[in-house]
Amino acid sequence: MADLLNSAYDSVSSTFRRGLIKVLAAGPVPQHVAFVMDGNRRYARQRNMAIKEGHTNGFYALQQILEICLLLGVKCVTVFAFSIENFKRSEEEVGALMELAETKLLELTKHGEMLDQHGVRLNVLGRIEMLPENVQKSVRVAQEVTKNNSKSILNLCMPYTSRDEITTAVELAIQEKVASSLDGTEHPITEADIERYMMTTLGGSPPLDILIRSSGVKRLSDFLMWQASENVQLHFTPTYWPDIGFWDLLPVILDYQVKVWTQQGGGWGSDRWVSLGIECVALVVTVTLFASLARLRT
Amino acid sequence: MLFLLRSLLHVLHFFYYLLTLIASWKSRPQPHELSYPRKQLPRHLALLLASDGDESTSGDVTLECFLESIQRTVGWCREVGIRKLTVYDREGFLSTNIEQVSQRLSVPAQLPQEDEISEIEYPLTPPPSDVSDSRPLSPVNLSSLDLDVSILEIPAAPPSKQESIGGVKHRRKTLLSSEKHNTDEITIHVVSRSSGKPVVARAAHVMANDQKRQQRRVAIQDLNAILEGDRGLPSPDFMIVYNTSPSSHRRKRPLELYGFPPWQITLTEFHYCNEYSPLSWPWAGLSSRKPEPLNEINFRRGLDEFSEAQMRFGK
Numbered sequence: 001m002a003d004l005l006n007s008a009y010d011s012v013s014s015t016f017r018r019g020l021i022k023v024l025a026a027g028p029v030p031q032h033v034a035f036v037m038d039g040n041r042r043y044a045r046q047r048n049m050a051i052k053e054g055h056t057n058g059f060y061a062l063q064q065i066l067e068i069c070l071l072l073g074v075k076c077v078t079v080f081a082f083s084i085e086n087f088k089r090s091e092e093e094v095g096a097l098m099e100l101a102e103t104k105l106l107e108l109t110k111h112g113e114m115l116d117q118h119g120v121r122l123n124v125l126g127r128i129e130m131l132p133e134n135v136q137k138s139v140r141v142a143q144e145v146t147k148n149n150s151k152s153i154l155n156l157c158m159p160y161t162s163r164d165e166i167t168t169a170v171e172l173a174i175q176e177k178v179a180s181s182l183d184g185t186e187h188p189i190t191e192a193d194i195e196r197y198m199m200t201t202l203g204g205s206p207p208l209d210i211l212i213r214s215s216g217v218k219r220l221s222d223f224l225m226w227q228a229s230e231n232v233q234l235h236f237t238p239t240y241w242p243d244i245g246f247w248d249l250l251p252v253i254l255d256y257q258v259k260v261w262t263q264q265g266g267g268w269g270s271d272r273w274v275s276l277g278i279e280c281v282a283l284v285v286t287v288t289l290f291a292s293l294a295r296l297r298t
Numbered sequence: 299m300l301f302l303l304r305s306l307l308h309v310l311h312f313f314y315y316l317l318t319l320i321a322s323w324k325s326r327p328q329p330h331e332l333s334y335p336r337k338q339l340p341r342h343l344a345l346l347l348a349s350d351g352d353e354s355t356s357g358d359v360t361l362e363c364f365l366e367s368i369q370r371t372v373g374w375c376r377e378v379g380i381r382k383l384t385v386y387d388r389e390g391f392l393s394t395n396i397e398q399v400s401q402r403l404s405v406p407a408q409l410p411q412e413d414e415i416s417e418i419e420y421p422l423t424p425p426p427s428d429v430s431d432s433r434p435l436s437p438v439n440l441s442s443l444d445l446d447v448s449i450l451e452i453p454a455a456p457p458s459k460q461e462s463i464g465g466v467k468h469r470r471k472t473l474l475s476s477e478k479h480n481t482d483e484i485t486i487h488v489v490s491r492s493s494g495k496p497v498v499a500r501a502a503h504v505m506a507n508d509q510k511r512q513q514r515r516v517a518i519q520d521l522n523a524i525l526e527g528d529r530g531l532p533s534p535d536f537m538i539v540y541n542t543s544p545s546s547h548r549r550k551r552p553l554e555l556y557g558f559p560p561w562q563i564t565l566t567e568f569h570y571c572n573e574y575s576p577l578s579w580p581w582a583g584l585s586s587r588k589p590e591p592l593n594e595i596n597f598r599r600g601l602d603e604f605s606e607a608q609m610r611f612g613k
Contacts, residue, residue, distance in 0.1 A: 023306045023307050023310060026303035026307050027304070027307050163522075164518060166498065166521070167517065167520075167521050170498065170501070170516050171516045173499075173502050173506075174502055174516065177503070178506055188499075188500075188503050189500075189503040189506060190496075190499050191498070194495070194498060218567055218568045219566060219567055220563055220564065221565065225563050228555065229494065229555045229557060229560040229563065230557045232554060233553070234555070235553075236553075254310070254314050258311070259552075276308045276311075276312060280305075280308075280309060282305060283305050283306070
């Protein structure tokens with residue numbers, strides 16, 4: 001009986017969530033959202049699980065979040081999967097993470113329903129040459145298989161640090177300038193040149209709109225600093241990553257919509273309240289009409 | 299169908315607004331006093347001042363509000379023992395009015411140099427940064443690079459002469475213990491958006507012209523040595539983000555960084571002063587409130603948060 005109730009609750013709540021997503025999608029939706037998936041280990045320790053299991057649960061949370069973003073119509077999602085600094089962790093944990101990465105990448109390519117359904121192109125950003133050879137191979141395969149998808153982008157940052165990304169962009173901009181100045185013309189390197197060579201831009205990503213970090217830490221920790229330093233809303237939620245879900249994302253999207261509406265004009269001026277009032281009244285009237293019609297029928 | 303969905307969306311926003319209203323009435327615990335012995339204190343504090351969302355306020359009023367905030371912050375930093383401060387405003391109100399800033403902080407009169415190196419005085423030599431085996435750029439090239447960071451040195455202040463007749467004993471005690479901090483010198487970096495991304499581009503340009511460099515790739519240490527070097531901006535470990543415009547405090551607004559130099563925020567802990575009180579209704583034209591400078595409660599709350607933060611450095 002409890003099982004039946006549970007599954008009924010699950011399906012009702014998931015229908016409700018899907019409904020809410022549809023409603024949200026009727027307003028402005030961010031083009032590019034980034035996530036720092038923090039707290040897998042603390043989550044595992046809290047529940048007396050193995051660290052490895054924490055990371056696996058973290059992966060399932062990622063799948064969920066990804067699906068919600070895609071249903072909402074977010075064009076690009078970037079996640080911080082592994083920092084270059086994380087190589088400092090124990091051999092055991094690094095090994096487990098690499099294994100997880102390889103397995104999941106292969107899974108994504110074999111059973112790529114979600115990726116294909118939403119036309120997701122996978123980009124792996126970072127110093128791929130630092131990964132073990134078998135993981136590098138699965139990265140190449142996964143990128144190859146999804147390279148023709150064009151509806152949305154998933155950037156997997158591993159192993160990545162933002163300073164490394166900025167430095168690489170600087171190097172590429174310098175190389176371009178040196179090559180172009182051989183013909184005698186002299187152009188200064190500009191901010192826009194560096195921007196062009198950011199790994200996210202090279203992968204075709206739109207500008208970043210929102211960055212969310214879980215587990216309560218309020219730092220960027222060398223993630224997307226160039227992209228996040230301007231016009232990006234930063235959210236720090238105390239929830240551990242494996243626990244993250246729709247309800248964490250909901251206020252973030254609502255806040256974004258308020259920002260866009262405010263920018264578009266007037267903010268929450270009296271005209272907006274009036275239109276809101278009219279819509280509420282209209283809604284109530286419609287619902288009452290339907291209810292009374294239904295009652296008349298029976 | 300879309301009309302129905304949009305109406306539902308507006309209804310959802312309405313309920314969200316109500317929820318945030320209710321949340322704003324919940325009283326937050328009082329932060330500890332300034333002198334409270336906190337587990338850890340920032341060594342380099344950054345104060346990000348934004349005046350977003352307030353086009354009607356004149357630049358002068360905003361600048362005055364910024365100056366007041368900085369003056370207060372310097373006082374609190376002195377009391378607590380923070381000796382490095384960075385103040386940022388996107389548009390550069392502070393950088394372009396650096397004389398006013400130094401006047402407010404009673405820095406001994408020093409005329410800013412007119413050439414492109416926009417610093418007031420060379421700072422105390424910072425401890426050598428983590429630069430292991432990078433070959434530094436030739437001094438000629440570096441000196442032509444305008445890093446757009448103004449540096450003010452606030453010398454040690456004389457101990458305050460305030461002493462009341464009554465309660466002298468208690469006062470003396472506190473004066474003695476905090477006297478040490480009150481006389482510390484403080485280094486202040488004044489930066490704006492142009493000290494960030496544009497400087498990275500300029501550094502790239504200088505490096506491109508550097509003959510010696512062309513033999514090898516740019517390394518993180520190279521860029522770091524330039525951006526965080528002597529005349530640059532070192533990384534703050536803690537940042538307080540404060541929006542002075544009254545309209546930004548009417549409803550919940552997420553944190554933004556308003557173009558703060560991106561290289562230096564790697565491990566910076568953020569504290570966002572996001573108190574909001576919707577009591578001034580959005581549509582009221584009566585909401586011609588003046589911008590308010592940073593207050594001590596915000597500062598103390600920030601310090602409390604920083605003292606609880608855990609650093610793992612990737613491990």
